[in-house]
Amino acid sequence: RKEVEQDPGPFNVPEGATVAFNCTYSNSASQSFFWYRQDCRKEPKLLMSVYSSGNEDGRFTAQLNRASQYISLLIRDSKLSDSATYLCVVNPTSGTYKYIFGTGTRLKVLA
Amino acid sequence: GAGVSQSPSNKVTEKGKDVELRCDPISGHTALYWYRQSLGQGLEFLIYFQGNSAPDKSGLPSDRFSAERTGGSVSTLTIQRTQQEDSAVYLCASTGTFSPLHFGNGTRLTVT
Numbered sequence: 001r002k003e004v005e006q007d008p009g010p011f012n013v014p015e016g017a018t019v020a021f022n023c024t025y026s027n028s029a030s031q032s033f034f035w036y037r038q039d040c041r042k043e044p045k046l047l048m049s050v051y052s053s054g055n056e057d058g059r060f061t062a063q064l065n066r067a068s069q070y071i072s073l074l075i076r077d078s079k080l081s082d083s084a085t086y087l088c089v090v091n092p093t094s095g096t097y098k099y100i101f102g103t104g105t106r107l108k109v110l111a
Numbered sequence: 112g113a114g115v116s117q118s119p120s121n122k123v124t125e126k127g128k129d130v131e132l133r134c135d136p137i138s139g140h141t142a143l144y145w146y147r148q149s150l151g152q153g154l155e156f157l158i159y160f161q162g163n164s165a166p167d168k169s170g171l172p173s174d175r176f177s178a179e180r181t182g183g184s185v186s187t188l189t190i191q192r193t194q195q196e197d198s199a200v201y202l203c204a205s206t207g208t209f210s211p212l213h214f215g216n217g218t219r220l221t222v223t
Contacts, residue, residue, distance in 0.1 A: 034211050043202055043214040044154070087154070089212070098167070099144070099212055103153035 001026050004090050006102035014110050017078050021105045023088030024070045032091035033064055033071045037084045038104065044087055047073075078109045113137065115215035117203050123221045124193055132188045132218045136205030143180055144212065145188050149199045157201075160186065193222045 005024045013019045025033075033050035048055065050062040050071050061074040071090075075082055088102035116135040124130050136143050145157040156170040160180040171177070175194075180186040190197055200219050204212040 032211075036212075041200075043217050044212075045214070046211045049211060098156075098159070101146075101154040101156075 003027060003092065003100045004088055004102040006086075006088050006105050008103060008105060010106040010108050012108045012110055013078055015078055015080060017109075018074065018076045019078055019107065020072055020074045021086055021088075021107075022070050022072050023090075023102050023105075024068075025088075025090045025092070025100075026069070027090070027092040028066075028069060030069075030090050030092045033062075034089040034099075035060075035062055035071075035073050036087040036089055036101075038087055039084050047086070075107075078107075080109050080111060083107055083109045115203055115205050115213055117201075117215035117218050119218055120216060121219045121221075123223060126195060126222055127192055129189065129191045130193055130220065132190075132201050132203075132220070134186045134188070134203030134205075134215060136184065136186070136203070137207075137213055140205035140207045140210075140213075141183070142206045143186050144204045144206075145178060145186070146202045146204065147199045148202060148217075154202065157188070190220075193220075195222045198222045 003026050035047040036044040037047045038044040048057050050064050054063040059076045063072045085104040085106050087104045090100045118133045142161045144159040146154040158168050158178045160166045175191045178188045198221050200217045202217045204214045206212050
């Protein structure tokens with residue numbers, strides 16, 4: 001089993017739609033979780049950290065489910081500019097700096 | 112403030128040549144990472160440096176790859192006797208204590 005798994009997609013959604021991605025992780029002791037966004041031929045950029053209680057940033061909501069070992073990203077009112085690959089990132093061990101990346105989920109928002 | 116800086120942004124080299132890629136992390140960041148991303152693929156961990164500790168080299172794909180970090184700041188990734196399968200984007204990232212990774216723009220390496 002991979003340490004971090006994501007559905008590669010693509011998710012094709014119309015503008016204005018709500019879309020959600022999940023990411024599962026294998027190490028139950030994982031401490032930190034992030035969502036990154038990567039545009040084509042660009043470097044990954046931090047979208048948001050994921051906190052235990054869940055957190056929201058504008059149209060984006062991230063949640064953590066420790067019992068089932070997954071994190072989720074919800075995008076409301078999708079924009080064309082949201083089209084990108086969304087990478088799930090997990091720091092599996094407290095006190096170290098080893099980050100494990102999922103292979104990403106591609107999102108295409110259609111006009 | 113300045114972000115992570117990588118150079119060169121693009122490098123074309125002939126098979127068999129050596130290349131050096133440079134990364135200048137964010138000032139004060141103690142951890143530095145190198146990743147590789149082939150076209151259409153995910154990020155492949157190569158190596159990371161944390162302060163004065165021995166680097167974690169577990170991701171280096173062969174002994175043709177090496178990296179060093181001088182003075183706890185700038186890092187160079189060296190690929191000797193390049194092969195066509197080394198063609199990829201090489202991404203450097205740095206981080207401080209419990210902070211997320213910040214990436215540079217990457218070096219796109221093409222081996223002909």
